[in-house]
Amino acid sequence: MTAAMPFDYDGELVCYQRRLHSVLDIGPDDLVLDVGCGTGQATREAARVASRGSALGVDVSAPMLERARRQAEIEGVGNVEFLQADAQSHPFPAEHFTVALSRFGTMFFADPMVAFTNIGRALRPGAPFVQLVWQAREHQEWSTAIRAALSSGDDRTPSADAAFSLADPKTTADVLTSAGFTTIEVTDLHEPVHYGATAAEARESVLQLLMAAELLSDKDTAVRRSAMTRLDATLAAHDTDNGVWFDSRAWLVTARRG
Structure with missing residues (x-):
């Protein structure tokens, strides 16, 4: 049996990556820190711009970092490093x-205040910190539609709940201010997310998500079969001539280290 391909977060977030890259003011001598870098696409793009500087991607996931390092080698990006931390x-x-x-x-930080303070210490005074974070769950069709398909009731998904921990822009701005950041701006972004070239490919992708595992883990065969039928219908409804897409909204949060 062929193993499923790892979930393609870069493909999912292709529209947001363009938006992020367009606002990053990176120069050739910059030293860039990418927080929660995943498979390192944003880190590599930053490193290419910071051609005389460097980029460091940090993440807790060893498998994602392995993919990031391998892809950097394939692409010939030599001024990038990845750290599991x-x-x-x-x-x-x-x-x-x-x-x-x-x-x-x-x-996903256990304590955002502590985390932002630690990141702030690593930045030079006046250095920018640019983040993309999800808005509230009700604005995320990728979450609401998949949850509706796979859930048999009020099932809890701790991993998905954590994804919206910075959904309140005032709370996020207050935490950043308390952590020593200034000039905080929050911009509304509205972009689709991509789950696969076809409904069948999207089905494989969705079933690799931790949210899906949490919703299906304790279900019997009949319930799981019904959930799969609903999921297939949901994915088919979102299958366009250019892949399977779901609506979403995010905040672009910019700040500077005081």
């Missing part, structure tokens, strides 16, 4: 980085 507590060199970014990687 928790950015909330890792002892980064003080006032070292000139830019920090995160593409949906900061919502």
